[in-house]
Amino acid sequence: MLEKLKTQIRHSKDLSYQMRTAHELMRKFLSISFLITFIIFFFVTFINATTASSEDIANSCIQCHSNPAFRITNKKLYKYYRDWELSIHALEKVTCVDCHGGNENSNDKEEAHGKEIQQLLTPVKYERISETCGKCHEENAQNYKKSKHYRILTEKSGSSRLTPTCVTCHSSINTSIPKPEDIADICTSCHNPVTENHPEVPELAGYLIERLSFINYYTRYLISRGVMKEDPQFSKTINEEFSGLSQTWHTLELDRIEEKSLKIRTMLLQRRKELEEK
Secondary structure, three states: OHHHHHHHHHHHHHHHHHHHHHHHHHHHHHHHHHHHHHHHHHHHHHHHHHHHHHOOOOOHHHHHHOOOOHHHHOHHHHHHHHHHHOOHHHHOOOOHHHHHOOOOOOOOHHHHHOOOOHHHHHHHOOOOHHHHHHOOOHHHHHHHOOOHHHHHHHHOOOOOOOOOOHHHHHOOOOOOOOOHHHHHHHHHOOOOOOOOOOOOHHHHHHHHHHHHHHHHHHHHHHHHOOHHHHOHHHHHHHHHHHHHHHHHHOOOOHHHHHHHHHHHHHHHHHHHHHHHHO
């Protein structure tokens, strides 16, 4: 009986030892596995970071400014990147250097930015922004330069930010067409009962933006009914008229905008009437 008990105790000790040994081996195995995984992850990340530029957009500006660390350390800079990422400019591969200049092929900060960081900001200064946008949007910029607002801007050397430029209505990086209430607010800064400077302008400008929405709606309606496909000449005419309206908008001459938009609206309504009478 005593021998049997000793044997059980010995086996118990052996089992305990085996369990401790297995546990120790497992701990060492997990430690080594973690170390190997970390090393692989480090090298893969490093390789990706140094070669990603050759894949999508070979641009050191984007690689640097898209660093998630900027969410904390430089929120404003990171927002610029996010705005660009979601914009039509990103879709069309218009990047930092197209507006700011600099060297997108250098990973060295000073070389990428140039000797003077200020030189990257000059093209997007308020008084210069229409020239910068005009490098791509030539017709829009030329029509804007015909406007009274541009004349005021140049006469005051950009000192009055109340004078609208491209970014006033469209924003800067992630551009858009202003909503009626937005355009009314923009115009109100100068055109209001206090200044007595054409206080009717904000309401009219907002209404004309709404009319654009109307034109867009009825154009899509006629497309859905097959009108544009059946009558390519009518489609061509509408496109030409709408393109002309877009250019007129950039002169900021509301009387002409109202006249041209009313003409297009009338054409679309007439064609819808003909469609319903068939």
